[in-house]
Amino acid sequence: MAKASIYFDLENLNGKRGAAKVKRQLDTLPGVISVSINDDHKRVAVDFDTTGVNQSQIRNQLDDLGLTICGEHFEEHTM
Numbered sequence: 001m002a003k004a005s006i007y008f009d010l011e012n013l014n015g016k017r018g019a020a021k022v023k024r025q026l027d028t029l030p031g032v033i034s035v036s037i038n039d040d041h042k043r044v045a046v047d048f049d050t051t052g053v054n055q056s057q058i059r060n061q062l063d064d065l066g067l068t069i070c071g072e073h074f075e076e077h078t079m
Contacts, residue, residue, distance in 0.1 A: 002050040002076070003033070006058060009071030013042040025061055029053045050076075 013019060019039040026035045026044075031052020036045040046058055055074055062069060 003047065004050050004055070004077060005045060005047050005075045006055050007073040007075075008044045008046075008059075008062060008069050010042045010044060010062070011068040011070050013037070013039055013044070013067065015039055022062070022065060022067070025065060026058065029057060029061060032058075 013022065016039055019037040022044060023035045023037055026032055026046055029048075029052075031049040033047040033049060035047075037043070044062070048058065059069065059072070
């Protein structure tokens with residue numbers, strides 16, 4: 001398993017209800033290990049298995065939810 005993390009800064013994450021919806025949607029992607037959301041700072045962190053999903057698929061899921069990504073940071077983890 002190749003593990004990575006991606007962090008997104010979002011413009012229009014709408015409070016706790018919006019954060020819960022984002023978490024539910026991202027959790028459905030195969031390979032997503034965990035989703036953490038800080039709705040106060042409008043940040044989403046996703047840990048994932050790169051053999052199951054890639055960062056473009058995660059980004060597309062956020063786009064499909066109508067969210068605007070204003071920043072992104074990717075980290076690949078060596079095990």
